[in-house]
Amino acid sequence: MADFIKTSDLQERITFIDMIEDVDKYGRPIQKESEIFSCWASVRSQMLKDKVATIGTILENTITFVIRYEQVAKLQNTMKISWNNKKFEIVSIDEGYFKSDFTTIIAKEVSK
Numbered sequence: 001m002a003d004f005i006k007t008s009d010l011q012e013r014i015t016f017i018d019m020i021e022d023v024d025k026y027g028r029p030i031q032k033e034s035e036i037f038s039c040w041a042s043v044r045s046q047m048l049k050d051k052v053a054t055i056g057t058i059l060e061n062t063i064t065f066v067i068r069y070e071q072v073a074k075l076q077n078t079m080k081i082s083w084n085n086k087k088f089e090i091v092s093i094d095e096g097y098f099k100s101d102f103t104t105i106i107a108k109e110v111s112k
Contacts, residue, residue: 005066005102010040014065015082016075033080036073042066043083062091065105069096081107 015038019031044064065081065088075095081088088107096102 005042007068009042010067012041012043012083013038014041014043014067016073017080017082017087018076018078035082036079037071039067039071041083059091059106060108062106062108063088065107067103067105069100069103071103075103075105080110081105086110 016036017033018036020034022030022032024030042065044066046062046064065083075090075093077090077093079090081090087110089110090105090107092106094104094106096104
């Protein structure tokens with residue numbers, strides 16, 4: 001995928017969110033969402049042929065985020081992505097091991 005992506009294509013700002021351990025005002029442990037880091041991404045929705053091909057699969061209604069390989073934190077499947085006031089669960093992470101240039105993330109919007 002990285003062969004046709006250029007750094008100038010990364011024009012959308014996305015934020016990675018993960019659950020962290022915290023305590024409430026009574027000292028009880030709770031889980032809360034915390035922003036891990038933000039970065040620039042190229043966002044690609046599915047083409048019609050992809051939508052038809054993925055009906056009934058885990059990849060149905062997914063969106064693709066392409067980001068730089070080097071980031072301030074390691075990506076994990078437990079993280080969520082925030083983009084355009086929507087949240088997305090990560091389905092797949094394909095790191096650019098060969099050239100160490102771009103990472104492709106497939107994500108599905110979280111239902112409200």
